[in-house]
Amino acid sequence: MxxxxxxxxxxxxxxxxxxxxxxxxxxxxxxxxxxxxxxxxxxxxxxxxxxxxxxxxxGHAHEAMVEAIQKQAEAFIHFGLNYGYYETAANLAEKLAEITPGSLDTVFFSNSGGEAIDGALKLAKAVTGRPGIIAFEGSFHGRTMGATAITASSSKYRKFYEPILGEVYHAPYPYPGQLRGVKEGEITEYCLGQIQKIFDLRIDPSRVAAIIIEPVMGEGGYFPAPPEFIQELRRLCDSHGILLVFDEVQTGFGRTGKMFAAEHSGVTPDILVLAKALSGGMPLGAIVAARELHEKWPAGGHGSTFGGNPISCAAALANIKILQEExxxxxxxxxxxxxxxxxxxxxxxxxxxxxxxxxxxxxxxxxxxxxxxxxxxxxxxxxxxxxxxxxxxxxxxxxxxxxxxxxxxxxxxxxxxxxxxxxxxxxxxxxx
Ligand SMILES: Cc1ncc(COP(=O)(O)O)c(C=O)c1O
CATH class of the missing domain: 3.90.1150.10 (Aspartate Aminotransferase, domain 1)
Structure with a gap:
């Protein structure tokens, strides 16, 4: 042939x-x-x-990652984190606790970014007992139903799936494309004002479970949000008991010149969502939050057959080691x-x-x-x-x-x- x-x-x-x-x-x-x-x-x-x-x-097929994958595949390929613990998942959770900002120390593993986003929305709703989610225009969060509902980078992603998830509100993302020529401080003020407008006209902040943002917008156009905006968002969330969620599926693991884009503003979110470069190609996503928050998530209220697959976790450990050592x-x-x-x-x-x-x-x-x-x-x-x-x-x-x-x-x-x-x-x- x-x-x-x-x-x-x-x-x-x-x-x-x-x-x-x-x-x-x-x-x-x-x-x-x-x-x-x-x-x-x-x-x-x-x-x-x-x-x-x-x-x-x-890069593709880094030797150290290939070796880690092979070694784990020879030991065992799948077991299920609901049936016991294993070393690669425990070590990776510990490693993520070490490298993620603030006191984020506990991890739920999923298989993809979108799935981790859905899990994060469930976590926020379950823990706060509130229905509302605020996301941003231009954002992309994935293809599962929850992630599709908060995505607003193109109506084609939502067409035919409406109504998707209730109580989702979109605020303008603070990117200069929308307000070219306007100073960063003014963009921050305008966009915060639009969130306040949502609170005044659409949903009382006491009914909002989470505000979710990509600290640097990915698919929507590669725009970093001003650090000042992220800092103000943190203050806003704190004053209303709203959880701040960072979607770092695309920005995590050094893509923005820091291990996590959160470091550019010095803000620690309540929930950090990771996938993509986490494991360099093996399917894996992660919902990272403080132990205290995860403990409020009713046991059995979320789960996954493949999430935290031993080979994916081995690949992620090798990946992080290389990022740090090199x-x-x-x-x-x-x-x-x-x-x-x-x-x-x-x-x-x-x-x-x-x-x-x-x-x-x-x-x-x-x-x-x-x-x-x-x-x-x-x-x-x-x-x-x-x-x-x-x-x-x-x-x-x-x-x-x-x-x-x-x-x-x-x-x-x-x-x-x-x-x-x-x-x-x-x-x-x-x-x-
Ligand atoms: C910021 C962001 N969140 C979530 C996702 C969805 O990830 P996945 O395709 O692994 O479901 C993507 C994928 O492009 C993304 O860029």
């Missing part, structure tokens, strides 16, 4: 039997991946600036600054580039909305033709986001950035 016919056979099977509901960005057939590169079944090599959507923080959090911060400086300079003078912004290795290149719908897909296609995989975000798809592995090799980075810059310049020269 030739490489081409093997590829065609896999594609045909996949097209016939995999549900088309999922957006598929390319039809490549991936065979192998290592570091920041992957190879397709027809033998082509690509650079990966997507990292499984911010999952592979230490100083990758610091690298994320420094490398991020370097890349933003380079892109600001190389893309200078292109009117259609609105902004290059970044916090650690969460980097966004935002395009003028009038041309984004045609330019962004073209840039992605051009990059792919030159063997670079990139992805976009933003509620109108206007931002190219870079999610490089934190340990990307200099040579691969250089090559990938050059392909990206060329794709942007070529596309914009046609658009203008």
């Amino acid at each position: 030739t490489l081409q016919s093997k590829t065609a056979e896999i594609q045909e099977k996949a097209r016939r039997h995999l549900s088309p509901v999922m957006t598929r960005v390319t039809e490549m057939v991936v065979e192998r991946a290592k570091g920041a590169r992957f190879w397709t079944s027809d033998g082509e090599e690509y650079i990966d600036f997507v990292s499984g959507v911010a999952v592979n923080a230490i 100083n990758l959090i610091e690298r994320s911060s420094k490398l991020g600054e370097r890349i933003v400086t380079r892109l600001r300079s190389s893309l200078k003078g292109l009117d259609a580039v609105n902004e290059v912004r970044g916090i650690g290795l969460m980097i966004g290149i935002e395009f003028e909305s009038s041309i984004a719908a045609s330019a962004v897909p073209h840039i992605k296609q051009k990059a792919l033709e030159n063997k670079l995989l990139i992805m976009n975000c933003g509620v109108y798809g206007q931002t190219i986001r870079l999610m490089l592995p934190l340990n990307i090799e200099e040579e691969v980075l250089e090559k990938g950035l050059s392909i990206l810059e060329k794709a942007i310049k070529e596309t914009l020269s046609k658009e203008e």
Whole structure:
């Protein structure tokens, strides 16, 4: 069988039997991946600036992670945390207690980000006895029903599923795109005022269980919330007995140049939701909160068959060890600054580039909305033709986001950035 016919056979099977509901960005057939590169079944090599959507923080198939997975698979693959304890889950819970902010010391493990978000909403409702949830416009929290209900980055995610979950209210996220030219302090004041308006007109704060926020908005466009806004949110929650929940599914584990984005504002949430880079690719999510809060969650009120799978926990432990031992959090911060400086300079003078912004290795290149719908897909296609995989975000798809592995090799980075810059310049020269 030739490489081409093997590829065609896999594609045909996949097209016939995999549900088309999922957006598929390319039809490549991936065979192998290592570091920041992957190879397709027809033998082509690509650079990966997507990292499984911010999952592979230490790159694909890091030796130490592969070894940890193999070792645990040989010992046992599944047992069920409801039938006993095991070392990898206990060690990981202890490790998360150590590295997460403040006194967050107790963990419930799930299988994914969305599932952990649903669990966090259940925890908040059960513990406070209140029904209301406040989330933010532009936010993405996942595809399970609870997560879909609080997501507001596109109506397509909610269409046909309404009514989803009652008592969810959305406030504007404090991002400058909405109020361009307005000072950060004014944005904070405006957005806090909008929450107060929800309290005055829609739901009394004594009926709100939780306010949930991505400290840096991910899918909605790569916008960091001003630290001052997060600090004010903490005060607001404290004054009304509302639980503050951080969705750090995308921002956790060094992506923003700190272990957790919470550290940028110095605010500890009541509940921290983690997934994606937690385990570098093995399915795992976590709901981290103080022991006191978890103890108020009625026993048996939540659970999971696979949550805290021993192999996923082993992978997560290896992942965190590598992030720490190889100083990758610091690298994320420094490398991020370097890349933003380079892109600001190389893309200078292109009117259609609105902004290059970044916090650690969460980097966004935002395009003028009038041309984004045609330019962004073209840039992605051009990059792919030159063997670079990139992805976009933003509620109108206007931002190219870079999610490089934190340990990307200099040579691969250089090559990938050059392909990206060329794709942007070529596309914009046609658009203008
Ligand atoms: C901020 C955020 N929360 C939650 C999720 C959902 O995670 P999962 O796809 O693992 O359910 C995502 C996924 O992109 C995310 O970016």
